[in-house]
Amino acid sequence: MSAIPGAWRRTAAGAGLLSPEGNVAPTIFAEMSAAAVRTGAINLGQGFPDEDGPAEVLEAARTAISHGMNQYPPGRGFPDLLAAISEHQHRFYGLVVDPVTEVIVTAGATEALTATLLALIDSPDDEVVVFEPYYDSYAAAVALAGARLRTVPLRRPDFQPDLEALAASVTDRTRIILVNDPHNPTGVVFTSEVKAEIVRLAHQHDAIIVTDEVYEHLTFAAPHVPLTTLPGAAERTLTISSGGKTFSATGWKIGWIHGPADLITAVLTVKQYLTYVNGSAFQPAIAVGLRMPDAFFTDAAATLAHKHEILGAGLRSAGFDVAMPQGGYFTVADATALGGSDTAAFCRAMPEKAGVVAIPMSAFVSPDHQGEYSGLVRFAACKKIDVLEEAARRLAAASF
Numbered sequence: 001m002s003a004i005p006g007a008w009r010r011t012a013a014g015a016g017l018l019s020p021e022g023n024v025a026p027t028i029f030a031e032m033s034a035a036a037v038r039t040g041a042i043n044l045g046q047g048f049p050d051e052d053g054p055a056e057v058l059e060a061a062r063t064a065i066s067h068g069m070n071q072y073p074p075g076r077g078f079p080d081l082l083a084a085i086s087e088h089q090h091r092f093y094g095l096v097v098d099p100v101t102e103v104i105v106t107a108g109a110t111e112a113l114t115a116t117l118l119a120l121i122d123s124p125d126d127e128v129v130v131f132e133p134y135y136d137s138y139a140a141a142v143a144l145a146g147a148r149l150r151t152v153p154l155r156r157p158d159f160q161p162d163l164e165a166l167a168a169s170v171t172d173r174t175r176i177i178l179v180n181d182p183h184n185p186t187g188v189v190f191t192s193e194v195k196a197e198i199v200r201l202a203h204q205h206d207a208i209i210v211t212d213e214v215y216e217h218l219t220f221a222a223p224h225v226p227l228t229t230l231p232g233a234a235e236r237t238l239t240i241s242s243g244g245k246t247f248s249a250t251g252w253k254i255g256w257i258h259g260p261a262d263l264i265t266a267v268l269t270v271k272q273y274l275t276y277v278n279g280s281a282f283q284p285a286i287a288v289g290l291r292m293p294d295a296f297f298t299d300a301a302a303t304l305a306h307k308h309e310i311l312g313a314g315l316r317s318a319g320f321d322v323a324m325p326q327g328g329y330f331t332v333a334d335a336t337a338l339g340g341s342d343t344a345a346f347c348r349a350m351p352e353k354a355g356v357v358a359i360p361m362s363a364f365v366s367p368d369h370q371g372e373y374s375g376l377v378r379f380a381a382c383k384k385i386d387v388l389e390e391a392a393r394r395l396a397a398a399s400f
């Protein structure tokens with residue numbers, strides 16, 4: 001007999017959390033990283049950098065450990081990190097955020113998202129609107145919260161949502177509009193028209209906006225504009241981010257949420273029973289990171305943009321049709337011309353055939369919409385330049 005109760009089994013299977021045999025399905029990132037280790041392929045799958053972040057940030061974590069910051073931090077996070085988050089939001093975006101009542105530190109953006117959904121979903125009829133393809137934890141967290149997922153498609157060539165499709169998806173049942181900008185996996189940065197329409201619809205239908213801005217400092221054309229800075233947005237927006245991408249420390253899992261004090265309090269009530277707290281020695285280090293000079297942030301974006309250029313050129317010469325990203329770690333490329341219209345099969349074969357690992361777009365798309373995204377593959381550009389060049393050589397030499 002299975003140890004997993006029937007009702008939960010059905011929910012988990014529906015959300016793709018269980019394999020058809022009833023086993024825990026590993027995330028696509030874990031599966032593909034394991035394939036890279038097994039085959040010795042270059043891992044352009046899971047989005048983690050292969051170089052450390054700024055020395056000052058690493059040193060601050062070492063110092064914190066040797067100065068005894070090894071016990072539970074306060075539930076909301078260390079006051080100095082809360083202050084650093086508030087300062088950062090003011091310095092980059094002109095926002096005024098009360099560090100005492102309007103911010104909490106979380107175990108990465110992942111916990112921030114899950115705690116937010118668990119806190120704000122009231123009933124099984126509540127809907128969460130997300131843009132599809134979506135980061136894999138979204139559908140899982142919506143299922144855990146017991147809500148319904150409504151998707152708005154992002155399609156090539158530009159991956160911007162159609163405003164009519166967006167308006168049709170938001171109704172009085174919408175509890176949350178969840179916006180990932182810059183977007184994983186497509187690399188799109190939403191236009192100001194799209195952001196304004198999200199705010200208008202949230203007002204019209206009394207929905208809460210939750211943003212996932214983990215790539216906020218990795219935009220290539222223009223500085224990031226948080227949705228909460230739009231007129232009328234702040235009163236109903238929770239803004240989520242994390243230090244993982246900005247400071248190349250994805251394993252530290254220091255994230256945060258800010259927004260209206262009553263919503264933050266609601267999220268805290270859940271968060272305190274998910275992890276309670278995390279990362280005591282990493283919190284002061286991320287505070288150091290958030291206070292780094294402007295040049296650090298602009299250099300990080302410029303370096304990643306250059307890596308995307310190298311990756312994009314390599315993918316084009318290997319025969320992929322490339323969609324250049326406007327932000328974030330990932331480049332999406334169409335493998336149809338290489339016989340990759342079944343991208344899941346194509347990506348499972350790629351480590352053996354080409355010595356490179358990537359993620360099939362199917363991992364970010366709900367079962368009903370798979371056909372619309374066939375042929376698309378996500379490659380991570382957050383790797384050393386010589387690694388990207390070697391991956392490009394291998395892809396060009398492979399026979400698919």
Ligand code: PMP
Nearest residue numbers: 108109110135184212242244255
């Ligand atoms: N949101 C998006 C869009 C991501 O790409 C990721 C992971 N890279 C996360 C959330 C998770 O962030 P964290 O590692 O801080 O939990």
Ligand code: GLN
Nearest residue numbers: 027029030045046047184
């Ligand atoms: N966010 C990372 C990505 O999109 C993966 C994180 C994870 O493995 N859960 O690649």
